[in-house]
Amino acid sequence: MTGQSATMLAAHVHGPGDVRLDPIAIPTPGPGEVVVRVAACGICGSDLGYIAKGSLDGVHPLATPLPIGHEFAGTVVAIGAGVETIAVGSRVAVNPDRGYIGCGGNEGAMASHIRVGPAKLNDTLFLLPDHVTFAHAALAEPLSVALHGLRMARVNPADQVAILGAGPIGLCAVAMLRHMGAQNIAIFDRVDSRLERARALGAHLAVNVTSETLPVALARFHGSGDRFGSPYVGTDVFVDAAGSGAALTEVFTHAKKGARIAVIALHKAPVPFDLFRMMANEITLVGAIADDRPEEFGEALAMIAADAAALAPLISHSYPFDRFAEALTVAADADKAAKVMLTFAGQTA
The missing domain is CATH 3.90.180.10 (Medium-chain alcohol dehydrogenases, catalytic domain)
Structure with missing residues (x-):
């Protein structure tokens, strides 16, 4: 020294x-x-x-x-x-x-x-x-940041999980979900090279949203249904690692009853929520700063x-x-x- x-x-x-x-x-x-x-x-x-x-x-x-x-x-x-x-x-x-x-x-x-x-x-x-x-x-x-978000959302290995964003924190979420034994991990991004890394880390579905939309891909992978006249996807937990207001709004639109959403991304602007849908579908929204x-x-x-x-x-x-x-x-x-x-x-x- x-x-x-x-x-x-x-x-x-x-x-x-x-x-x-x-x-x-x-x-x-x-x-x-x-x-x-x-x-x-x-x-x-x-x-x-x-x-x-x-x-x-x-x-x-x-x-x-x-x-x-x-x-x-x-x-x-x-x-x-x-x-x-x-x-x-x-x-x-x-x-x-x-x-x-x-x-x-x-x-x-x-x-x-x-x-x-x-x-x-x-x-x-x-x-x-x-x-x-x-x-x-x-x-x-960064792995513990992702893990903290998963813990806040009460993720268990049987859950079907979707991750928004395949940047470093989204990729860390994939790694920690794989470590936890999750079997139905989906991840979404606009950059193919990031999605390739997600697959290598253990994602079971990696989708470029410019080629296939999130609700279409999740309905195919996690299943779908209808509640109060509105379609939903069968995803149990959504992990927001993207910080995109539009993507988070889309999640609210298609989340099923009892879905959990963890926000671990840094959002740069306020995001409007459909609070009626949140109430009617008993959606849980949590933040995680770790x-x-x-x-x-x-x-x-x-x-x-x-x-x-x-x-x-x-x-x-x-x-x-x-x-x-x-x-x-x-x-x-x-x-x-x-x-x-x-x-x-x-x-x-």
């Missing part, structure tokens, strides 16, 4: 479309904290959104530059006073929830080192088995440890941190990218 006076480059959002690698001091741990040397950090759609909007919500301007990066794993290189259960040299994945790491907090993981606190095993820090790579471990964050999910984070890591090879389609690109701008450009290309990983010098991702 370099001294306190040493500096590193860290990604900060300064305003709309303005992200910079700023030189800042390498952190040192305070009481109850550790410093992690980052080995791999995924680029999330929310990171791209913060950059585009210039803030967390695009409404309230930043008072200070916003550090980003919250999907990461690395090695503990320093510990603060009072930390007894975690040793220097521990390989860890980090649950970013407690300090809102990379999502409004004071720390961001798009940097070579990051301070993490409180340092608590199986809450903020999760030890990695030797065979789990840092890049795979960094997938625990900001308190140590149990799901641990379950995602256990799945990674058991079957990391099955997750290969999730990681489409890996770039060294000194190619940060290129990595962002590729991550924003829906046709090229799934999960894009940043790696750091001196670490094997």
Whole structure:
């Protein structure tokens, strides 16, 4: 570990479309904290959104530059006073929830080192088995986001599930449903390359909505019926990982009695709902932000440890941190990218 006076480059959002690698001091741990040397950090759609909007919500301007990066794993290189259960040299994945790491907090993981606190095993820090790579471990964050949404919707293996959107979170939902034993997973998108990844991860039906509409495809795959003179599809659970108001409205129009809908996407505008249909068909709508999910984070890591090879389609690109701008450009290309990983010098991702 370099001294306190040493500096590193860290990604900060300064305003709309303005992200910079700023030189800042390498952190040192305070009481109850550790410093992690980052080995791999995924680029999330929310990171791209913060950059585009210039803030967390695009409404309230930043008072200070916003550090980003919250999907990461690395090695503990320093510990603060009072930390007894975690040793220097521990390989860890980090649950970013407690300090809102990379999502409004004071720390961001798009940097070579990051301070993490409180340092608590199986809450903020999760030890990695030797065979789990840092890049795979960094997938625990988006996988647990998807898992949290599935838990909120009370998904069970017998459910027929439809996922809107085959971006990284939609793909993570496929992976977690496969892990749960679901047998009737459908996914919808407009990009064929994303749908190919979904099939490789275990989707049983992957449909480009420019070729076949969602209600037609789901009636064919999950069955259909009629209630109060309106047709419905037999899908038990819908997972919104697309953030499309039109797609969510279409789901409400065709959802059966008792259907559950989980919204884990970031919607950029209000969406009107047919509340009569929601009432008459007893539809359950839940949101899932996944900001308190140590149990799901641990379950995602256990799945990674058991079957990391099955997750290969999730990681489409890996770039060294000194190619940060290129990595962002590729991550924003829906046709090229799934999960894009940043790696750091001196670490094997």
